[in-house]
Every structure is written in structure tokens, then in C-alpha cells.
Amino acid sequence: MKSARPPSKLLAAGAAVVLLGAAALDLLRRPGGPAQEAPPIEGAFTPGARFPWPRWPLPFDLVESAARAGLANVHQRVVPHPSLANLAPWIGALGAGVAVVDYDEDGWPDVYLTNSAVGSKNRLYRNGHDGTFTDVAERAGLANLNAEAGSLRPLFFDFDDDGHQDLLLTTHRCAKLLRNDGRGTFTDVTRRSGLEHCGIAMASNVFDYDGDGRLDVVIANYMKEGADIFDPKDYRIMFRGMSGAGNGGRAVVYHNDGGGRFSAVRGNLGIRDAVWTLAIGVYDLRGTGRPDLHFALDYNLGRLFMNDGGRYTDASAEIADTTGMSGMCSEFGDPFNTGRPELFVTYITSLPAEEKNALWRMLPNGHFSDAGERLGVSRCGWAWGAKFVDLDNDTLQDLVVVNGFVSGDPKKSYSDVLWRMGPAGPWMEDTRRWPPVGDATLAGYQHSCVFRNTGARFENVTARTGMKDDLLDGRGVAVIDVMNDGRLSLVVANQGQPVGFYRGEQRGRNHWIGFSLRGTRSNRDALGAEVKVRLREGTVLTRQLQPANGFMSQSDPRLHFGLGPRPEIERAWVRWPAGGVQELGSPALDRYHPVVEPAAEGRFGRITP
Numbered sequence: 001m002k003s004a005r006p007p008s009k010l011l012a013a014g015a016a017v018v019l020l021g022a023a024a025l026d027l028l029r030r031p032g033g034p035a036q037e038a039p040p041i042e043g044a045f046t047p048g049a050r051f052p053w054p055r056w057p058l059p060f061d062l063v064e065s066a067a068r069a070g071l072a073n074v075h076q077r078v079v080p081h082p083s084l085a086n087l088a089p090w091i092g093a094l095g096a097g098v099a100v101v102d103y104d105e106d107g108w109p110d111v112y113l114t115n116s117a118v119g120s121k122n123r124l125y126r127n128g129h130d131g132t133f134t135d136v137a138e139r140a141g142l143a144n145l146n147a148e149a150g151s152l153r154p155l156f157f158d159f160d161d162d163g164h165q166d167l168l169l170t171t172h173r174c175a176k177l178l179r180n181d182g183r184g185t186f187t188d189v190t191r192r193s194g195l196e197h198c199g200i201a202m203a204s205n206v207f208d209y210d211g212d213g214r215l216d217v218v219i220a221n222y223m224k225e226g227a228d229i230f231d232p233k234d235y236r237i238m239f240r241g242m243s244g245a246g247n248g249g250r251a252v253v254y255h256n257d258g259g260g261r262f263s264a265v266r267g268n269l270g271i272r273d274a275v276w277t278l279a280i281g282v283y284d285l286r287g288t289g290r291p292d293l294h295f296a297l298d299y300n301l302g303r304l305f306m307n308d309g310g311r312y313t314d315a316s317a318e319i320a321d322t323t324g325m326s327g328m329c330s331e332f333g334d335p336f337n338t339g340r341p342e343l344f345v346t347y348i349t350s351l352p353a354e355e356k357n358a359l360w361r362m363l364p365n366g367h368f369s370d371a372g373e374r375l376g377v378s379r380c381g382w383a384w385g386a387k388f389v390d391l392d393n394d395t396l397q398d399l400v401v402v403n404g405f406v407s408g409d410p411k412k413s414y415s416d417v418l419w420r421m422g423p424a425g426p427w428m429e430d431t432r433r434w435p436p437v438g439d440a441t442l443a444g445y446q447h448s449c450v451f452r453n454t455g456a457r458f459e460n461v462t463a464r465t466g467m468k469d470d471l472l473d474g475r476g477v478a479v480i481d482v483m484n485d486g487r488l489s490l491v492v493a494n495q496g497q498p499v500g501f502y503r504g505e506q507r508g509r510n511h512w513i514g515f516s517l518r519g520t521r522s523n524r525d526a527l528g529a530e531v532k533v534r535l536r537e538g539t540v541l542t543r544q545l546q547p548a549n550g551f552m553s554q555s556d557p558r559l560h561f562g563l564g565p566r567p568e569i570e571r572a573w574v575r576w577p578a579g580g581v582q583e584l585g586s587p588a589l590d591r592y593h594p595v596v597e598p599a600a601e602g603r604f605g606r607i608t609p
């Protein structure tokens, strides 16, 4: 069939009257909103659809505001040794990381951005409380960390339980641990801490796997151990084929021994076969208080490990029902408010690989099923970072995905070169076998994806937001509430390009609530704690505190709930990782509530509304 019959004009007009009525009401509700002209209906008839869907303005927008906000970093790529020059753009295609952290504890989230060139400076943008930021990295001691090897993944957590956020930074050589002294400055304590990890690592996360209240660390190397891109002695450092490439780096778990010390865990808790890891997602999938782990692997199927009493059982078969061999991110959430977690994994969904993003839904029987295609999120180019984020505060978390591999000269295509190279295989391991990338493009200039959650599925609305012009090579994407007003914005770390800052704007008058958690019996950062909010109309929202999931990003560590236009909170409660549930009463709307875990079980009080 060539084309669908145009739907009847009468039907279209009837639907338009009903739907435009709602749109007009929405406009009238806006502050100072005069009787504006109703938005025009734009075609977009889907064959078989029952009535046309008018394109009234989205209830939210994402407005590019990096320059206005003073976020000025242009990510600087690593430059490998000249003998690797043929693959420099590929080897140097990862590194733009972002972390949102309130490093000075003034109640306003700040932004840390990494650079990957040797000698480049990282940026710590302090929130000025007025929508702008100032780089204070030099003063804080977090700028000059790239003297020997450039930075990759920044990860803030309180490793020594003193209430100050410390920084674990992976690089192209060895990781660094920097202790926040509580006066706005950081000191390198890597050697003293025993956390001496070496390897090229984009993937790291923190979790309290044994429930002792101290945050443990997992770091996974991407390339094999010993790979040195600055002084190569071995050129067999690339992947050995596009699937089942076992020759990448491994994951290592470090136990937090207390007293500021870490030690590598012998036997690695049963975590095996995590190679070429790009991201590690942490989530307590079964509410045991012990976090489970997902590894997004390049050139391999992803791995899922369930925490059984502090050791891990391989449950990867649960999520193996896919041909995806380029797992890039690991993002957990509960976007449809079912009370069961979902796992979103990005893949390469454009030439030359044509895989599909996966949205693994946990079923009531505990098994997983991929609904990515059915729910409309299976395609978004050569995709990297992704975050669930409620952009319009309607209770449903939306999904943002950033993408693009290497945007070089648009007239030169490296995929054409790859096609001519013949079949993928073991030859790929040796960098010397690859033709030069030069300034060619490989899956570059791609549109990011803003997927709006309609309650039934996700709808790609990028073209109707300020992200429509974003063709940069996105890597990490982090969520931040810059003004502490419940409107969530995005920081996008773009590879070799300027940072993106998309300020969240909302047209409706939806309410929200947020919680800033502090553990006492549990880890102080309260990672793994879960808050539920039950609304009188029956919806139960669940958000678990895991801000470092995704890819190369760490988001605002406050739990945020969009609540819709007229919410009545019937009950809100926290489940702490150490066990025990704390009732929060019916806390006031439209603000963040600090919540401290009661020191003893059975003495759970209510927080002040």
C-alpha cells in the first residue's frame, strides 16, 4: 500500500475541538497567559490511527543556555602516541564526563567536568544561586589533575564518612582519590587510601555490597590491563572482533575497610566476564538492601549480577535476549510507576551496527523482558548517555539520550572505509592493521533524543524542544536542579566539543517534591535508599537513589518526584538500605526535604512538613 487514505475531515475537526479545548485551558492557566491563538494542527497522520493528534506546545522545553549560565568548557580529547595516530580519533573518542555535586555543601548543586588531554584542566563550576556558574577548580585543587594522563570518569561520594563529598577520578592511566577537607579544597589521598587502581576506565560506581555502612567501589577497565596509549609497547589493544571480544579490561571491586582505606576484594565477589565495560549500573532490584549490578559491555552481551548476601550470582541470561553487542550505558528507573524497576541500555542503532536500545522491564515474576521497541525508545543513533528524568513533573519519568561517535569532515565517511576492510575479526585487535581515520566522520552529527513519557509509551519529541539543534557528540548526560525549584535541567558532556546545558522550562503548573537523604546506620550518602510517594488518586511513585548510573555521568543526588497538577500525598516513606522503613507523613509540596535516617530501628519519626 502506497499511502493511507486521509482521515475524514469531519472526524479530524471533531477531535481538534475536543483536544484544542484542553490546550486552550493550558494556555489560560499560564501566568499572565492572555487569550492566545490556539496552536495550529500539523498533519502527522499515522495510518490506522483513530484520530489526528494536534501538536500543541509541549508542557516542557529544554533551552540551550550554556553560555548564559557560564558553563564554558570545551572538552579536550586525549592525544595518543604518534604510532597510534591512525586510530587517534577512535581511541580518543571517550572521555567527556560530568558530575553534579554540592561540593561546598551550600545547598546548591555544582558541576564538575573532565578534560582528557594531557595538561588540560578540569572544571568545577560553582552554582552562583542565580542560574550562573563560576569555575573554581583551581582554588579547589580539582583543576590540574591531568599532568600525566587525562581524566575520564568523575565520581563523587563520601568515602570516609565525614560528610564531605570526595572525588574518585579514573584516567587514561591510574585512578585518583581526592579527599574533600570540608573547606572547599581537595587533597590527593590515593596512595594513603590503598585504592591504587590502574587502567583505562570509563566505568566506575559506588555501592555498599556488604551492608556495613561504608561505600565500596567497583572500577572496570575498558582496554586490557597494561594497555598504554602514551607509550605503547603492545599494539594489540583493540577489540578482537565485534562480538564476544574477550580481550578487554576487567572489573575490580574494592572494599571500603574504614579509616579511609580500601582493599581489592579477592575473588571479586563472583563477578566474572565483565570485559570492555562502558558503564556499571547499580540498583537494588529486589528490595533486599543489597545492590545488584549491571555491566554495559562493548562487543559483548551485557552482564547482570544479583547480590546474594554480599556475593554476586550471574543472572546475565535474564537480559541476553538481544543481539546488542555495544552496550553503552546502564540506567535504572521506574518511569511508568509500576513499582518494578526498568533498565535502559543504549546501543548503536545507526550504521554501521544497527542494533536496538533495550528497555528491560522487570516482570512480576522477577524475570526481565525487553520492551524498548514497543515503547518507542529502541532507536537513537550511536547512543551513549541516557537518563530517566521527569521533565514536566507529571509523575512520569521521561528519557533523554545523547549520541554521535565522531563528527569529523561530513564529506568523509569512516564507515565506508570499514566496509572496504572486509569482515570484522581478530585482525581488529592490532591497531596497526587499521586504515587511518584522519578527519573522517563515523556516525557523527546525530540528533539527541528527548523521549516524552505519555503513560503508555515514549514519544520522540526532540524536534519540539531546544535540543533539536544538538548534533554534538554527547557522552555523559547529568540531571541537575540548578535553581532548587523542582525544574530539572541537563548538562551534556560532549566529546571534543563545548558542554551543553539545557535549562528545563515548564509550561504547566505541576507540583513536585524532593528529598535529600542522609544515612546514619546505612551509608551516609544514602545510596540505595528508596523513597515511595503514594498519591490519593492511587499512583505510587518509586525513586531509588543511584545518581551515578547512566554513562560517564553523575546526577543531582536529591530524589525528585513530579506530582502532576493537583496532588494529594497520602503517604511517603523511605526504605533505608540498612533495613527499616521511615514514614515521612504528608510533607509539603514544591520543596526539598532533608531526611536523616533514625539512629536506631523502631524509632522512626516523621519529618517536619
Ligand SMILES: [Ca+2]
Pocket (backbone or CB within 6 Å): 101, 102, 103, 104, 105, 106, 107, 108, 109, 110, 126, 127
Ligand atoms: Ca554548591
Ligand SMILES: [Ca+2]
Pocket (backbone or CB within 6 Å): 157, 158, 159, 160, 161, 162, 163, 164, 165, 166, 179, 180
Ligand atoms: Ca569525605
Ligand SMILES: [Ca+2]
Pocket (backbone or CB within 6 Å): 207, 208, 209, 210, 211, 212, 213, 214, 215, 216, 256
Ligand atoms: Ca561496604
Ligand SMILES: [Ca+2]
Pocket (backbone or CB within 6 Å): 389, 390, 391, 392, 393, 394, 395, 396, 397, 398, 453, 562
Ligand atoms: Ca514527565
